[in-house]
Amino acid sequence: MEKSVFRIPIGPQHPFLKEPVKFDFDIRGEEIVGARMNLGYNHRGIEKACEQRNYYQCMYLLERVCGICSHSHTSAFVQAVEEIMNLEVPKRGLYLRMVNGELERLHSHLLWLGVAAHEVGFESLFMLVWRDRELIMDILEKISGNRVNYAINTIGGVRRDLTDAQRKEILGILKTVRQRLDYYAKIGTNEPSFVGRIKGVGTLSAERAAEMCAVGPFARASNVATDVRKDDPYACYAEMDFQLITHDSCDVLGRVIVRVLEMIESCKIIEQLLETLPEGEIALAKVSRRVPEGVAVSRYEAPRGEDVHFVRGNGTDKPERVRVRAPTMANLEVATESVIGSYVADIPIAIASIDPCYSCTDRMAIVLRDPKRGTEVTTWEQLRRRGIEWYSKNKGIRF
Amino acid sequence: MTDDFEARLKEAFPGSTVTTGSKGRLWVSMAPEGLIAAVDTLRERFLIRQLAVIVGEDLRDALQVNYVFTGDRVIVLQVRIDRDKPEIPSLALRIPGAMVYERELKDLLGIMPVGHPDLRRQAIPEDWPEGVYPLRKDVQIPRPGEETAQEGV
Amino acid sequence: MDVVKPLLYILVYPGLLFQLVFSTFLEWMDRKFYARMQNRRGPLHTGYAGLLQPVADILKLFFKEDIVPARADRFMFSLMPILGLAAVVTAGLYLPVWLVTPYNSFEGDLIVVLYLLSLPSLVLFLAGWFSVSPYSLIGATRVLTQLFAYEVPFFLALLTPAVVAGSWQIRTIAVYPWTSGAWWVIVIQVLAFLVALLTLQAKLERTPFDIPEAETEVVGGPLTEYTGKKLALFRIQKDILMMVGSAFIAALFLGGFPGGLWIGGLWLIVKTSFVVFLLSVIRASFARLRIDQIVTFSWKYLAPASLIQLLAVLILKGNGVI
Numbered sequence: 001m002e003k004s005v006f007r008i009p010i011g012p013q014h015p016f017l018k019e020p021v022k023f024d025f026d027i028r029g030e031e032i033v034g035a036r037m038n039l040g041y042n043h044r045g046i047e048k049a050c051e052q053r054n055y056y057q058c059m060y061l062l063e064r065v066c067g068i069c070s071h072s073h074t075s076a077f078v079q080a081v082e083e084i085m086n087l088e089v090p091k092r093g094l095y096l097r098m099v100n101g102e103l104e105r106l107h108s109h110l111l112w113l114g115v116a117a118h119e120v121g122f123e124s125l126f127m128l129v130w131r132d133r134e135l136i137m138d139i140l141e142k143i144s145g146n147r148v149n150y151a152i153n154t155i156g157g158v159r160r161d162l163t164d165a166q167r168k169e170i171l172g173i174l175k176t177v178r179q180r181l182d183y184y185a186k187i188g189t190n191e192p193s194f195v196g197r198i199k200g201v202g203t204l205s206a207e208r209a210a211e212m213c214a215v216g217p218f219a220r221a222s223n224v225a226t227d228v229r230k231d232d233p234y235a236c237y238a239e240m241d242f243q244l245i246t247h248d249s250c251d252v253l254g255r256v257i258v259r260v261l262e263m264i265e266s267c268k269i270i271e272q273l274l275e276t277l278p279e280g281e282i283a284l285a286k287v288s289r290r291v292p293e294g295v296a297v298s299r300y301e302a303p304r305g306e307d308v309h310f311v312r313g314n315g316t317d318k319p320e321r322v323r324v325r326a327p328t329m330a331n332l333e334v335a336t337e338s339v340i341g342s343y344v345a346d347i348p349i350a351i352a353s354i355d356p357c358y359s360c361t362d363r364m365a366i367v368l369r370d371p372k373r374g375t376e377v378t379t380w381e382q383l384r385r386r387g388i389e390w391y392s393k394n395k396g397i398r399f
Numbered sequence: 400m401t402d403d404f405e406a407r408l409k410e411a412f413p414g415s416t417v418t419t420g421s422k423g424r425l426w427v428s429m430a431p432e433g434l435i436a437a438v439d440t441l442r443e444r445f446l447i448r449q450l451a452v453i454v455g456e457d458l459r460d461a462l463q464v465n466y467v468f469t470g471d472r473v474i475v476l477q478v479r480i481d482r483d484k485p486e487i488p489s490l491a492l493r494i495p496g497a498m499v500y501e502r503e504l505k506d507l508l509g510i511m512p513v514g515h516p517d518l519r520r521q522a523i524p525e526d527w528p529e530g531v532y533p534l535r536k537d538v539q540i541p542r543p544g545e546e547t548a549q550e551g552v
Numbered sequence: 553m554d555v556v557k558p559l560l561y562i563l564v565y566p567g568l569l570f571q572l573v574f575s576t577f578l579e580w581m582d583r584k585f586y587a588r589m590q591n592r593r594g595p596l597h598t599g600y601a602g603l604l605q606p607v608a609d610i611l612k613l614f615f616k617e618d619i620v621p622a623r624a625d626r627f628m629f630s631l632m633p634i635l636g637l638a639a640v641v642t643a644g645l646y647l648p649v650w651l652v653t654p655y656n657s658f659e660g661d662l663i664v665v666l667y668l669l670s671l672p673s674l675v676l677f678l679a680g681w682f683s684v685s686p687y688s689l690i691g692a693t694r695v696l697t698q699l700f701a702y703e704v705p706f707f708l709a710l711l712t713p714a715v716v717a718g719s720w721q722i723r724t725i726a727v728y729p730w731t732s733g734a735w736w737v738i739v740i741q742v743l744a745f746l747v748a749l750l751t752l753q754a755k756l757e758r759t760p761f762d763i764p765e766a767e768t769e770v771v772g773g774p775l776t777e778y779t780g781k782k783l784a785l786f787r788i789q790k791d792i793l794m795m796v797g798s799a800f801i802a803a804l805f806l807g808g809f810p811g812g813l814w815i816g817g818l819w820l821i822v823k824t825s826f827v828v829f830l831l832s833v834i835r836a837s838f839a840r841l842r843i844d845q846i847v848t849f850s851w852k853y854l855a856p857a858s859l860i861q862l863l864a865v866l867i868l869k870g871n872g873v874i
Contacts, residue, residue, distance in 0.1 A: 008686045016768040027690075030843060040506075043522045047507075048533055083421050119768045121759050121840025127590035193760050193838040196845055213450050213496030226449070232422075232473065297424060297467055297475060299451070308467060310454045325452035325500075333499055344690065345842040348768040395617075 004028055008344070012041045016119065016348040017356065023336065023347075030343045037336040050322040055081055055155060055291060058319060063149050065324060066357050068111065071104045072302030073309075073324065074153040079234060080298035080311040081155050084291055090281040093157030094235045099170075099273050100144065100152050101235075101300075102266045106177070107136040108303035109217075109259045109266075112355045113184065116256060119348040120197040125187060132180045139170050157283025167274050178267050185260045189253070198252040202338045202350030205250060212334035216305020216327045217262060218354045220246045221254035228301040242269050252353045289317045302327055304355045328357045404445075404472060411440050428477045435488050437476060438466070442493075447474055450490070453500035455508040457536045462510060466490075480510065489515040507534040561656075565817075566647045574821070575791035578798070578828050579606040585832035606791070613784035621777045625682040632679040633778070633785035639671035640789055644796040648723040648803050649816055660720045665800065666707060672793055673699045673755065676764070679786075680774025691773025694764040694843055698754060701850035702761070706751035708858035712744035713737075713804040715865050722800075726808025738807055740868070743861040745805040747854050749827070752797045753834050754846070756790065760838035761846055798827035 011022040020041035026034035046065055050058045062077050063070045075097060082089060110133040117125035137147050143162055144150035152158050189195065204214070209222040219226050227244045229237040245261045247254035291313035300307040305327025314320040331354040339350045408425060409417050415429035415437075429437055441447050447470035454465040462485055466476040480487060489512035490497040501512040502521040509532035512518075523533070532538060561567055580595060580603055587594030595602025620626055645656060646665050673695055680692025714720055716737050717728035729735045754761035765773030772778070775786055802823035803809065809819040841849065 006686065008690070015771055038519070038521075040521050040523060043524075045533065086421070117839070121762060121766060121768070122838070123759065124590045124836045125839075127592055131591055191839070193841060197839050197842060210448060211495055213494065231471075232469070295426075296421065297451075297473060299469065299473070306451065306469075308451045310452065310465065310467065312456065321454070321456045323452065323454040329499060330451075330496065333496070343842055343844065345763060345766065345769055345840075 035336050054317040068108050069302040070149045076298045076300035076307045076309040080296040080309050083296040084294040084313045091278045092280045093282045096158045102270045105266045105303040109263045119352045156287040161282050188256045201252045201346045203251045204338045215330045217258045221258045222250045223248040228299045255353045424473045426475045431478050455504045485510045491515045566649050571644050575795040576606040579791045582832050589836040616780040618780035623684045628682040633782045636672045636675035636789045639668050640792045643668035648726045657723045676774045683777035687770040687776045691764050691770045701847045702751040702754035705854035705858045709744040709748040726803045729807045747858045759835045760841045799824045
């Protein structure tokens, strides 16, 4: 390393991302000349764990792959299982699944917009966006009972129906949300200091995005028209009228615009779904617990990009292999690369612009108790007691 | 166009079996030697460029690597490899996006992508024992003590 | 009496005690304004409407563990918080409050105050420098870069009222609109007032000029390694700097604090609060600027604006209008 270049570590614990990933940036003055990424701080072994659980348990386990796009992972998984089992899911069930999916997209994109504003120090936008995200969270809580990890999917349909009153209420709330979204679209593209921070930052050309197999809003902002809902429609997306949003600015500004416009499209989709909600059952009455031999690849457009699940059944009630490909996995490498050449101040927003989610990307940790090496699991209570002892002994502080 | 596409695919990969799955997914089984050429054909002749994921599997009698390509159609290239010689040619130099998946393949299943530029550990911690691959079916994860305190789920 | 009065002056009003109380009040007000502009409630629970929250925050820091990094220069690391606090409190002593009997006012005290107000930035730089941590070092260099960007416009802006009043003495400048009868000079200095506000915001390192301590990049900037008492002293220093800076802007541009001890004190509170309110509005309505954007902005807009203002005032002065 040259002498004038010095390395700043970011992560695995850093205020810009409270998630376990480590970046090493080589900087010269304020300019970044090199970047490396290291993963694997918190691999949770969900894929292995799935092989030891039955399909219903897997569903709840996979829901916990990610806290934000939990519905996406279960949807992708049950789609794959339904494909292997050759099940025809009732239409109302699929519609409700889509309503949930689009609400999840709304709340995830709103969350991201807030985080992006926070990364560039625009706290006011952050606070306002998160206030409105609560509207969506309230809807989700009303229809599923939970703010995250909705547990609404089941193999062959969904678990909870929507009442007519709820349907009307959601449509009412969505009107407010759409007004607010228009306002954010205006701020996000016009406020000079905000635009000054995001324009031309973290650029990624369309060719490079395609080469690195980038997905989701990140790729769409680089003018790569990829959206599973259009390319390979699942559930009832083929019947919906919505636009595939792309932008050709290839920078963070483009990603903001794509996400905000996508939210407006999501609102449209939800409105269509709720207005034409078919009557009937929400799930198949009887589904076998054993899944025949077979293999399926299921694609799902999660808020952050394409989720790919690969499931192989072996005739028992436990899957033979489950592979989860979360969108962050596809985007992280290229996002790290896109930072090179910009300023230190751009790191947070450039990395955050893919809406990274490391819980989706890293999936294994086993805590072992080792009496020989003296390592052991410390409970919260033990830690607290140890702290109190230390302070009373060394500092004379009494609690 | 569907059947035409399938016929063209069959013609392009003479030495392999092509089966059509549900939703028009095409599954192509082939030998590891033909992989690089097949990927090139796929990308140039069929314009299917996006590598969605690489899935490694342990089929007990052999290992299998599935390359899921997405585009107009979803095409899965399946490569069966020997348990004794778990090596596949790396795609990382052709498709930079394959890098992360191949690293995971090496970490979790012990399948060595030959020619991969950067084989640091990705999914498993630094103090993980060499030669233990958690996603193999016959794996015995060496436990330092006797009891497992808590499974991180 | 000769001993009591200076002591009162230094320790009570407008010295240490008053500054501590008033600055925590201003911090509360700033937080409240800021929160309301973001549709939040702000501090609520400690004291009436959360009035004691800033005090509680600082007290909490005093009870926290005090860590000095192993590789840091122990003496300099510990000296910096005290030096910074001393500088701002001393600057506060020159506030033109006891107009009847100016205690330490002299011709040229404006220069002294400007000097004292520059010290905190230098102290911050040194604090970061002596902490020897990558984040502190980046923060420290940013503090210095930013200092070069805003300091010149700040000086030029504060020079304008001095030119108008034809004096280097803060007291004379403050009372000038009243003594000369030309109260409208306040209006013609509005450009300099705006520049002074923005550069004060930069001096205080608040959004949009908070890049030196941008927490999403460099954690705490120069203060990353500071904990406990030392961090608390920096917090107090920042609060007092906000109060003193706002009060000086109020004194120089908004007609000072006439009316003796009580009414003058009231004016001080009202006008300073008004300036702080403006600062909160600025803080709430912008995103954080990058360091290169700050430098460009300062030299492209702020410095020319203050020069134009100065020129306008000089022309008016030369023609005998003022």
